[in-house]
Amino acid sequence: MTTHAMTVADAIRTRRTVRHYLPDPIPETTLTSLLDLAIEAPTSWNLQDRSIVVVTGDEGREGLTWATGGQPQPQEAPVVLVFVAELRSWQDDHSDVYEQARGNGAWSDDFIAMFSAASKAFQEGLDERGLLREYAVKDAVIAASFLMLAATEMGLATSPMNGWDEEKVKKVIGIDGRDDLAIALLVSVGYAAEVRPHPGRRAPERNIVRERYGDPGNTARQE
Numbered sequence: 534m535t536t537h538a539m540t541v542a543d544a545i546r547t548r549r550t551v552r553h554y555l556p557d558p559i560p561e562t563t564l565t566s567l568l569d570l571a572i573e574a575p576t577s578w579n580l581q582d583r584s585i586v587v588v589t590g591d592e593g594r595e596g597l598t599w600a601t602g603g604q605p606q607p608q609e610a611p612v613v614l615v616f617v618a619e620l621r622s623w624q625d626d627h628s629d630v631y632e633q634a635r636g637n638g639a640w641s642d643d644f645i646a647m648f649s650a651a652s653k654a655f656q657e658g659l660d661e662r663g664l665l666r667e668y669a670v671k672d673a674v675i676a677a678s679f680l681m682l683a684a685t686e687m688g689l690a691t692s693p694m695n696g697w698d699e700e701k702v703k704k705v706i707g708i709d710g711r712d713d714l715a716i717a718l719l720v721s722v723g724y725a726a727e728v729r730p731h732p733g734r735r736a737p738e739r740n741i742v743r744e745r746y747g748d749p750g751n752t753a754r755q756e
């Protein structure tokens with residue numbers, strides 16, 4: 534018998550935000566595969582400036598329930614992932630990243646020298662303009678998006694969460710007072726205890742235009 538894996542398009546179309554979960558735990562091997570796929574996500578300058586805190590214990594999930602003002606997902610889902618954006622990790626040593634890229638034949642020594650200097654200058658520019666948080670959060674959120682689609686393919690349900698108090702989340706995961714770190718997103722993961730219908734999306738013409746934002750009639754779709 535042939536089994537057909539879900540395509541990326543299937544995962545995109547069938548993923549729903551699930552707010553109620555069965556108590557069943559996620560097998561450790563499944564969770565590991567899922568997290569490995571999340572960190573395959575690209576990051577600006579390959580900085581890999583985001584971490585995922587995996588919260589599975591009762592105390593941590595109770596803490597995140599408190600931090601989210603009582604949302605059901607952290608109470609019910611067996612796993613809650615906290616995506617942490619690392620605003621200043623670009624200042625740390627990245628020789629391991631360069632070694633790996635060199636070893637994979639992806640980057641030459643000349644490229645590494647150029648890339649290292651250019652990324653530092655770029656990040657310094659962000660720092661001057663107060664944009665470090667915004668840029669690190671982008672990287673963390675892309676990883677969360679990859680994770681939600683990979684979870685869908687594995688038969689797992691997810692919910693992204695914005696509704697939380699940042700200082701409380703930081704306290705729960707042990708980084709209170711760390712201004713160099715920001716909470717980007719929480720994602721609950723587990724087995725669905727509800728079926729959520731697709732709430733729908735506006736017609737593509739409402740959100741996709743060609744060439745210039747907001748030009749009336751300038752839709753992406755050709756007649």
Ligand SMILES: Cc1cc2nc3c(=O)[nH]c(=O)nc-3n(C[C@H](O)[C@H](O)[C@H](O)COP(=O)(O)O)c2cc1C
Nearest residue numbers: 548549550552604692693694695696697729731732
């Ligand atoms: C960045 C982000 C934050 C969200 N935060 C919450 C949240 O805190 N609580 C919640 O119940 N749903 C949250 N949602 C889920 C949205 O309400 C949901 O994605 C939207 O209604 C569309 O439904 P769908 O995901 O099933 O397509 C969030 C979604 C996104 C993308």
